[in-house]
Amino acid sequence: MxxxxxxxxxxxPKPACVAEAVYRYLTEVGGNGQRGDHAAAYAADELLYDLRCRLAKFFHAEAPQQVIFTKNVTEALNLFLFGLLKPNDHVLLSPLEHNAVMRPLELLRMRGVTYSFLPCAPDGLISPDGLDALVQENTVLLLVNHASNVCGTVQPLEELAAFCRRHRLLFAVDAAQSAGLVPIDMKRSHLAALAFTGHKALLGPMGTGGLILTDEIGRRVRPLIAGGTGSKSHLYSMPDFLPDRLEAGTLNLPGLAGLYAALGWLEEAxxxxxxxxxxxxxxxxxxxxxxxxxxxxxxxxxxxxxxxxxxxxxxxxxxxxxxxxxxxxxxxxxxxxxxxxxxxxxxxxxxxxxxxxxxxxxxxxxxxxxxxxxxxxxxxxxx
Ligand SMILES: Cc1ncc(COP(=O)(O)O)c(C=O)c1O
Known part of the structure; x- marks a missing residue:
């Protein structure tokens, strides 16, 4: 072995209940979310709603509709960065960023967005002291890799949140490694956005993830992709409410059924x-x-x-x-x-x-x- x-x-491996939930969805449930007037479609709607509620509770988000499903944290970070940033905006980053952040930001650099890194100690830990001088007039956001996928260092969210509040910066977190291991409270850490992936410590299937936004930021972020949502179908434009505004196309419902089971498993353990x-x-x-x-x-x-x-x-x-x-x-x-x-x-x-x-x-x-x-x-x- x-x-x-x-x-x-x-x-x-994943807990057995995760695989069972995926299998059950594929063999017994099967419907598409928001796309039908029959029991299988209603079951899909119910799963999506229950999972949004479970995730909102898990991360202390404002409301379930602010949970936007994506296929992984990379897509969630792209949605957030491309949807929020404008030319001339400046972003502060933790020094241990993954390419899921660096590569979208490099593309955005061609559109006039700039970024710089916060300094860290040799162990990767950011000290919230002495950062004030790094804030520029056009700095709008601090984005932090909560737990490093290279060395495991966990950054102090609440201290960094205080720094962001002092400078009126939005605070966002890539929780790819930490979600499912470190409790994250969006309200206490004043997070404008939290991006997560389902297949790491959340113990769910690959192809699941999401972006959770506050109501205010949810209104500001522009869609990354557009298409069918099963709602307001008479419009060519995207619906103006969350989650539909930022979530087009059929979701990975079997995977999300697995993620729902995984969260239950984590809560119990x-x-x-x-x-x-x-x-x-x-x-x-x-x-x-x-x-x-x-x-x-x-x-x-x-x-x-x-x-x-x-x-x-x-x-x-x-x-x-x-x-x-x-x-x-x-x-x-x-x-x-x-x-x-x-x-x-x-x-x-x-x-x-x-x-x-x-x-x-x-x-x-x-x-x-x-x-x-x-x-x-x-x-x-x-x-
Ligand atoms: C910190 C961090 N961010 C982003 C990612 C990208 O994750 P995914 O491939 O699930 O989008 C990873 C994956 O290793 C990661 O560790």
């Missing part, structure tokens, strides 16, 4: 218990890496203890070729990791591991201490 330590890419389990494994792994770091065989990126982090641990090898070691881990030991830049060159630049990148071990709910031990033993042999 392989040992799956690539949960930051996508969590695996409890985020604190889930996170504690993951952090205990992470601590074990970090402690086992320490002798290798002392022998100068590798460097641990980011925080070296279990505080202010998730179970994403990256190491930069100093004596061996990382790609070959990752390949040997997979082929000879059955240990699946991810090597390289993890779609986050900005993060590796900030952490001093660009351009070579790192080998990333990312723990999930279904990993065991034996998995962490096996990875450590293999690393001791290979490094």
């Amino acid at each position: 392989a040992i799956y330590l690539d949960n930051a890419s996508t969590t695996f 409890g985020l604190d218990a889930i996170r504690e389990k993951e952090l205990a494994l992470t601590q074990l792994f970090l402690e086992g890496l320490r002798p290798l770091e002392e022998e100068k065989k590798l460097v641990i990126l980011g925080r070296k203890d279990r505080s202010k982090r998730l179970g994403v641990v990256s190491v930069r090898l100093l004596k061996k070729d990382q790609a070959l070691v990752a390949q040997a881990l997979a082929q000879d030991y059955g240990i699946y990791t991810r090597v390289g830049l993890h779609c986050a060159p900005a993060a590796h630049k900030a952490l001093g591991s660009f351009p070579e990148g790192s080998i990333r071990f990312s723990f999930g709910h279904f990993n065991t201490p034996a998995d962490a031990d096996a990875a450590l033993r293999a690393l001791h042999e290979l490094c």
Whole structure:
């Protein structure tokens, strides 16, 4: 049996109830949302409404209709950035951004949008002190990667929210890695927007995700795509209300049925218990890496203890070729990791591991201490 330590890419396996819900949708429910006057279509409507309610409650959003479904967090971030920003707007970013943010912003740069990074400590943590000078007259938004997919560092949302309020900036979060592990309260953190993906720590299927907006920002963001919504069909223009205004085309209903089941599973297990389990494994792994770091065989990126982090641990090898070691881990030991830049060159630049990148071990709910031990033993042999 392989040992799956690539949960930051996508969590695996999923709880059985998630697969069962997808199967049940495909074999017993089947209808399309807002597109029919029969029981199968009503069941789809009910699922969409219940899921919006569950997500709004989970993230403390203002109202269920402000949950816009997308196929992943990348699409959610594109919808938000292209829909909000105008020429001459300036955006502040956390230093550990993923290309799901950098690439839309590079396209927007051609339309006159500019951006700059907040500084961070060597472990990737942003200190909210001393940031005031970075705000420009045209700064409209601070966008923060809540938890790094490279080193697991978790940023302090509430302190950053206070900074945004002081400067009247919108505050938005890419919660790709944190949603499902770290409780997020949109109201307490004064979030204008939260982008999430369903297939990582939320334990749902791929092809699910969303953008949650406040009412005010929901009115301002322009649609990314336009088309049928099943509502106001006499109009050529998009309906003027949420979620329909920003959500065109048939949704991934089987996937969303799986996400609904996953959220129920998470609520029952409890985020604190889930996170504690993951952090205990992470601590074990970090402690086992320490002798290798002392022998100068590798460097641990980011925080070296279990505080202010998730179970994403990256190491930069100093004596061996990382790609070959990752390949040997997979082929000879059955240990699946991810090597390289993890779609986050900005993060590796900030952490001093660009351009070579790192080998990333990312723990999930279904990993065991034996998995962490096996990875450590293999690393001791290979490094
Ligand atoms: C921080 C972060 N943002 C965005 C993404 C993109 O996720 P998706 O491919 O689900 O859109 C990832 C995926 O690794 C991520 O870790």
